Amino acid sequence: FDIAAAEAARARQAHLTKPPGALGRLETLAEEFCGWRGDARAEIVSAQALVFAGNHGVCAQGVNPFPQEVTAQMVANFEHGGAAINQLCRVAGARLSVIPLDLDRPTADLSEGPAMTEAETLAAMRAGADAVDPAADILILGEMGIGNSTVAAALAHGLLGGEAGLWVGRGTGADEDGLARKERVVARAAERHGGLTPLEALAALGGREQAAICGAVLAARAARIPVILDGYICTAAALPLHAADPALLAHCWVGHLSREPGHRRLVEALGKTPILDFDMALGEGSGAALALSILRAALACHNGMATFAEAGVSDG
Template sequence: MPSSLPFSNAAHHLGSMQELRSLCHTLPQADQAAQSAIAYREQQLTKPEGSLGRLEELTRWLGGWQRRTTPQLENVQILVFAGNHGVTQQGISPWPATVTAQMVSNFHHGGAAINQIAKTVGACLHVIPVHNLQPTADFTQSAAMTEQDFLHAVMLGYNAVSSDCDLLCLGEMGIGNTTAAATLAAALFKEKGVIWAGRGTGADDAGLKRKAAVIDKALSLHQHISSDPLEAARCIGGYELAATLGATLAARHKNVPVVLDGFVCTAAAAPLAQLHPAGLAHTCLSHCATTTGQTHRLASYLGLEPLLGLGLRLGEGSGAALAVSIIRAALACHTGMATFTEAAVSQKT
């Protein structure tokens, strides 16, 4: 079952969008010295150089953002943010909004997929309902969130990230949130709803067409957000997306690498990439269900290469949690393998 909430003792507070914008613009960078030391050790290990492929890249990524020459994975944290969406009134999901609260209860009782996967990878799971699961406003009629509510959700996510976390996996739950994520992506990349509308939790052809129309209606109403990623997140996002943005931002400031779980989490974090050229450099993408579609398109735009496929489209942080196994394997090889000298193995001439 999920443990108690991980909120930081030194809670961060934001009084304005400008303060948030400043946090997004002033981002620390990876420790290049740590990455160089990790790369040097990789060259000494008993294998051809580069033969472990992305596993070697993952170790450098992990150590660079942890700012450690020897990375560690003692405290792996999974945060699943849950929220409801007023846009479900537009008939964009075959599932009733009540399912969000029901699934949160299921998480807390240990009955969901993420509960099982978290156990297998030795990760601590926290499920956090945002805004007491009260829905956002229908963003085809008005802004999804007031400025105050948006900032509160962002800070909820920010303060949920523990400073002693070694790796953060982000997940979500919220009926209607694929529409919010698609609308946000469409706004950020200035494209039509038909390009970003997906089937989500099982929309049929009529539902897919309706979702695209809803996205376009929202974009038409909120034309002023096209050059402001944070206003886009406020006006056409959702509470759990805002919390995900806050958690991603906090991780950057707290030297914590992040695994983003699929489309919704990646769309939620995407404003950081619009506000800073290396805004998502501390993140990796857990999976793309297919080599086409929303997640693949978004990953391409953001320069993220997924670790997994597997046809995963559940959400809940399930793909991010599965990726932990790969990252643990990368770290185990880096720290546990012998060097050529230690193993008395001849190197190539």
């Protein structure tokens, strides 16, 4: 983070033709972006969106009403441009890539044993890191994977504790029975996999798209690319990095507050304030892509507005 660039950005904001602070969070978004990019007038020329997809052995526990084939069907839908994330990336001006991760080879059932080996975990992290375009100015992250709201709850419960029920929600549409099943599965998983290091927790309680998100977050950090995480599942995927060192997520915003009840508690644990709140619960990076439009607006004001002196406006 380039403190001088962020401070120069803040100094510029004070001279723009508006009362001080009147653009609220748009001003801090612009300042933070400039700090990470190391440029007091940083712009978004290239925005990249990555959606990682994986399948999960925990679906054997009946945690999701959709069949696992839907993951591959939705990947095909992404590739044909028919999903929400396609429309949202088009509107927000982001280049979308979808990365399916061994969909025909689901992870192991995390309630029975570790979901992944260390080698599988590292391979998925590597796939995530390799997908990041180092020339991008901003990275949007999302995920798809039938059953992965249970994975998110398992990671959150395993790494942050609390009652299992606090981390479980309806996901793609679980009924009361489904919700109770998810809670039991998540509680059992955390009992089985206690006292793990962050990487061990990612392997035991996560999945391939979760590991890929961790890899992409790290690669973006190395390239000084700020990241917009999506909702509950995407934020929980990055949680092992936070457990290793909270500073590893300093360059990440949370795009929106999900309808999933655990998300509010999760973002509080990370010390993050989501940019948007539209009662959404879709995944795919949808909330992150929406937030990109807000960041673009913030930077348009930051870079495009006249100063009081330029405009000949009295500054009080």
